[in-house]
Amino acid sequence: DADVTQTPRNRITKTGKRIMLECSQTKGHDRMYWYRQDPGLGLRLIYYSFDVKDINKGEISDGYSVSRQAQAKFSLSLESAIPNQTALYFCATSDTGGDYGYTFGSGTRLTVV
Amino acid sequence: GENVEQHPSTLSVQEGDSAVIKCTYSDSASNYFPWYKQELGKRPQLIIDIRSNVGEKKDQRIAVTLNKTAKHFSLHITETQPEDSAVYFCAANQNVGNEKLTFGTGTRLTIIP
Numbered sequence: 001d002a003d004v005t006q007t008p009r010n011r012i013t014k015t016g017k018r019i020m021l022e023c024s025q026t027k028g029h030d031r032m033y034w035y036r037q038d039p040g041l042g043l044r045l046i047y048y049s050f051d052v053k054d055i056n057k058g059e060i061s062d063g064y065s066v067s068r069q070a071q072a073k074f075s076l077s078l079e080s081a082i083p084n085q086t087a088l089y090f091c092a093t094s095d096t097g098g099d100y101g102y103t104f105g106s107g108t109r110l111t112v113v
Numbered sequence: 114g115e116n117v118e119q120h121p122s123t124l125s126v127q128e129g130d131s132a133v134i135k136c137t138y139s140d141s142a143s144n145y146f147p148w149y150k151q152e153l154g155k156r157p158q159l160i161i162d163i164r165s166n167v168g169e170k171k172d173q174r175i176a177v178t179l180n181k182t183a184k185h186f187s188l189h190i191t192e193t194q195p196e197d198s199a200v201y202f203c204a205a206n207q208n209v210g211n212e213k214l215t216f217g218t219g220t221r222l223t224i225i226p
Contacts, residue, residue, distance in 0.1 A: 033213065040122070042202060042218040043157070058213070059114075090156065101147045102214065104156040 002026045004105035006091050012111045013081050021076045021108045023091030030095065032074040033102065034058075034066060037088040046089075049074055081112040115140040115207045119217025126193055127225050134220045136203035137185040145206040146179060146186045147214070152199045161188070190222075198224045 004025045013019050023032065034046040035058075045058030047066040055066060063085060067075045078085055091105040116139040126132045138146075147162035163170045163177045163186065170177050174193075179186040190197055200221050204214040 035216075040218060042119075043216040045213060045215075048213055101159040101162055102157075104149075104158070107156055 002028070004091055004093055004103050006089075006105040006108050008108060009106065010109045010111075012113060014113055015082055017081050019078045019081055019110070021078075021089055021091075021110070023074045023076070023105055025072050025091075025093045025103075025105075027093050027095075027103055028071075029093035029103070030071065031093060032068070033092045033094075034064075034074070034076045035090045035092060036060070037090060037107075043090065046076065078110075078112075081110075083112045086110060086112045115143060115205055115215040117203060117205050117215050117217045119203050119220060121220060122218065123221045123223070125223045125225055128193055128195060130193055132188075132190045132193055132197070132222055134188045134201055134203070134222070135185060136187070136205075136217050137183075138205040138215075139184065140205065140207060141181075141184065143205040143207065146177070147204050148175075148177060148188050149202045149204065149216075150199045151202065151219075157202060193224045195224050195226060198222060 007022045031050050033048040035043040037043050044060050046064050047058055048056050049068045052068050065077045089108045092102040094102050119136045144165040148160050149157035150160045151157040161172050161175050161177050163179050174191050176189045200219045202219050203217040
């Protein structure tokens, strides 16, 4: 079945380290998103991309960067990780910008110590 | 931008009873309102959605209602079962080109056997 895959599933890293979270999809969707989930705060948008040449900041982009390497791949980087970036990160895809709902990836649980 | 508020944050109901979760949104141009269910340790999954041209939609034991005038929408679960226990998120799109979803903060629903 077509799916959205994230790697790694879990990661512990130290403060100040650079880390990359990867997302790949076989849905054939053009639009990809990165959200972080924190208890009590729901899902907040970090970055989104509507095609390979399109990158847009979300509501909480500070401290993060992204790369859209291909239609199927969208990576999130933390240039210098800090403890308050400890969260559950989800990649999502959609085919018409959310009008038909997202498909979420399996999630990456990141802990910054 | 869009702001989505969700209540309550936690909800416990006896098995067999009904559960209602409510959300309000701020952008009158929003026209797509999905609901996601996230089971423990899993990714959010779309369970039902509604567009602004209808007032109610049902799918077996779940239903969603939309009041565009008041800018609120609700999820109704009838005859609740233990497998309904999960975190539920509402969302609304930002209708500038149907871009990205803004999520509520989530409701943890617990079904008491």
